Amino acid sequence: MASAIERVLEIREKALKEIEEAKNLEGLAVIKNIYLAKKSELTSLMGLMRELSQEEKGAFGKAINDAKQAIQDRWAKKAQEMEAKKLQEQLEKEAIDITLPGKEMKAGHINPYYIVIDEVSDIFASMGFEIVEGRDVETDHYNFELLNVPKDHPARDMQDTFYINENQLMRTQTSAAQAHTMIKNEGKKPIKMICPGKCYRRDDDDMTHSHEFGQIEGLVVDKNVSLADLKGTLEMFVKKMFGEKREIRLRSSYFPFTEPSVEVDVSCAKCDGKGCAMCKGTGWIEILGAGEVHPNVLRMCGYDPEVYSGFAFGVGIERVAMLRYGVDDIRRFYQNDIRFIKDFNKN
């Protein structure tokens, strides 16, 4: 009996030693076959049980089961270690140069012209304005006549306007779209709109002039709309567009479609109004033209100027972009040199 138990312990020690010395998972599999299979020596030793007394059976059985359990546990532990090591080796082998280029998923760029249009549109849309896009080809009637620029007015000179025929022309201002909206409303509905878009003038192209250029013009028509509403609206716009600290000032000016008319200066963002090269030392930069809608315009577009009043304003897109981004030449916007456009991103 004692020798049988001794034999069990012997096998146990041998097995544990072999497990410890196993080189790889294959070796471990062989060990498992020898010591833990159904027909292993330990299992066959169970045959001796029959010859043992009840008392001895207990002790011998326990010794065998303990030995099996110990081998099983050690084997499992060893196998786990080896698998972990093998995986580790595989992962190390799979390591790559993380500094090589990734898949190109970069967003494209944007001509700064559109950044300005989008921003101005977003600001006014958030202030409850509608965005109306007119057409580039307009009639004389909508581009001039309805906006209080009668025939023979110098602004209608052939020198300044591209004509297609006597009645049709390339719009010189996006406010033509305002006239369309007013006429469409038949003098009834209030209006709060901006119209962004391209305009055309018969200017030779140079650093600051372009025969095509972008403009955003706004119009508000309702009862009791005054210059105070214009001033408040433009102040809000300027702060949202150019920063909280910006201020505006109004200067008397002249446009045929507004009376009174004003030029709107914005305090220079670069020097904070102290005076610098950008604002030519004045601390102010001229950005917008605006005014209270001329009663003639309301009348001609079907609104009763005794009941309705309104204000209008206009801003040049490239001019804002040039000031904001330090663009030296208006022609760059139309050249689309990718090296220029690459500097501009927008989400």
Added chain:
Amino acid sequence: MKVSLKWLNQFVKVDDIDPEVLASKMTFAGVEVEEVLTLAKATGLTIGHIIECEEHPNSDHLHVLKVDEGKYGIHQIVCGAPNARKGLKVIVAKEGAVLPEVTIVKSTIRGVESDGMCCALYELGVDKKYLSEKQVSGIEELPEDAPVGIDNVLEYLGLDDSILDLKLLANRSDMNAMENVAREVGALLNRPVSFPTYKVEGKFKSEYTVASKTQKCPLFGMREIKGIKTKPSPKWMQEILTAEGVRSINNVVDIGNFVMLLTGQPLNMYDADKLPAKELVAVDDVEGPFVAMDDKTYNLEKNDLLISSGGEGMCLGGIMTSKACEVDENTTHVLLEAAVFNGASIRRTSNRLGLASESSARFVKGINPDQNEYVMEVTCALLKDLCEATAASETVIYDTLNHDKKVVNTSLSYINGRLGTNFSMEEVVEVLSRDHLAPVVDGDSITVGIPPYRIDMKEGCDVSEEVIRLLGFENITSRLPASNPEVKGGYTPKQLNKQAVRRFLRYSGLSECLTYSLIDEKHKDSFCYLDNGENYVLMNPLTDDRKVLRKNTLYSLLSVASYNIAHQEKDLAIFEISDVDSKAKASTHLSIVLAGISHERGDLVKKPYDFYDAKGLVEGILSLLGIKENRYRIARIDTDKAEFHPGRSAAIYVGRDLVGVMGELHPAALKEFGLGKSCVGVELDLNYLLDLKVGQDKASIPPRFPSMSRDLALVIGKGVNYADIKNDIKKTDRLVENVSVFDVYEGEHIGAGKKSLAISISFRSADKTLTDPEVSSVMDKIISALRIKYNAEVRS
């Protein structure tokens, strides 16, 4: 208009105000001062008397002068002016004098000591364009009585003046007259304004007549003046004209210019003795040559305004007198014309002939029609005073204008309502009074009289402008317009979709461009597929390059690619969305250009852009807009133009409408645009796609039963489209859920003219789990259908 502050000061006191401050006040009130100029800028001047003039020993043109500078003593000055001579009184810049270009120091010139400099006026900063040739070529010759040794030389010369250079807005034509500038400044500063009065006694009755046969001349006033002597103008007048930027010619011409500057009324003078008849008639129906006083011949057209006498053209109305009746130094007998001409007519003629003058500019902008008599009285008084005229006639006039005083009725509440202000009646009345509008108040209502020079003022809104521009815009308290539920505001769904397309393309790596809508005639039909209407063509283009309004945009974007490629930026992905117009339709197009190499991982993984890049973007846009695959189809482009590669391009149709084209460029087009080896172009009728009605998204319930999948390898003719195979498989049985291609092969292992497609088909039933035999039976149907229709060789 140039405003001499010295002259202005004769009418309203301004000599106690910094010119810059005055300029800023005027600018904010709507009379923009572009620049404040000083006539001359020099210190350390005096007047000297040349008492000796010797040749310089070491020079063939220099003189060595001894100049007596009175209390400053006698100095030796080396001078190069050819007119330097003994006895001459000259301007001397003493040692230490600062002139615009130079500071005077004692020096030695070719071995001779020189202490000071004798000056020409331009050396003091006077613009050469106001000076005669003689004044520019030598030193200034002062009169014999010039006081030697004085300090205030600029004052003596009348050059101690500042000039406000006005940039006039179209509505303030009245600012073209000094009298009105004085009235404006008086109103701004709240100071009294006064003008001298002119009166000519003993006027005779002229035998000459005036008439007008055209509405372009509604008023023609004339006076006859006799016994004129032409000579240089007095110094005070020369000084004013110089300050105003007008060159002094002689007393007669100068008076004409002076009165025009003073009153804004252009004048013309005729040598009466040279007129063919004792009449002046305004006509507008003469054609043919006209020889003007500049010795050039101009071709008159019908509608040009002409002043004729005895049937001969004497003056191109408001623009230029004829050679035939020009006033010259021998003239003694003058007809003075002060008329009102139609500005538009003058502008047309002046633009056509390229002839513009101070006179024509004033007519074009509009003049005061009510001051004719006054202006001629001033002129005649000056002609008598300065030209020794012996007699002036009464006015002979043709006048069809209504000279009733203009009155505007408005009210305090209207003015405050328009401005958004709370001005009191006292404030408004005060400001309108100093603006010379003579307000009369009755309760809330205000009646103002419009001065005749304010031809811009017509109604209440004009009065409100006067109030705010003179009181200042800082009086307006900002507020925001009340919101009105009738205006929805914000972007429309269509605008939001357009923005989404732009974002999608930018996020896909494309850059957004902006190109000119005007293109050259040669390319008006380049890459035109979506709109074949007739182009709009400009009547008056500036250049041939910008003559036609484009109706498609891809050509412009290809030009952008070509520009960049020429500047070593060879790999591009760009797009533009732009409105397009033709006589047939107006739309908004999207074009895309992919040129060169697509860098999928820098230079590590790259491939040339091809048709499928374009197709992917187009499908992405369509899916973004909710346009399902069954709404559109693609087909080969039906064209014989060598623009797209015929085998690698496609047209996109919705129903029968062509809505887009896309594809690799034809080798010929690649060459023409300098686009390298590979370039893909797309143009979509974006407006059409944005307007297309699409169904609302709705949830689909995930299927309950599993799907089964089978693969199929087909060998078919190369020309067979995958899309046809796919459709046919789908149509075979409703258990077919999806068909996808996972391999395409052409090459040596299959026959020439053949290709092999490997296709995966998935099957699903909504009612149960499918069994192998069920799927196999459908597969058999599919295989046999493909065999029959496409003669397909099927390998499983």
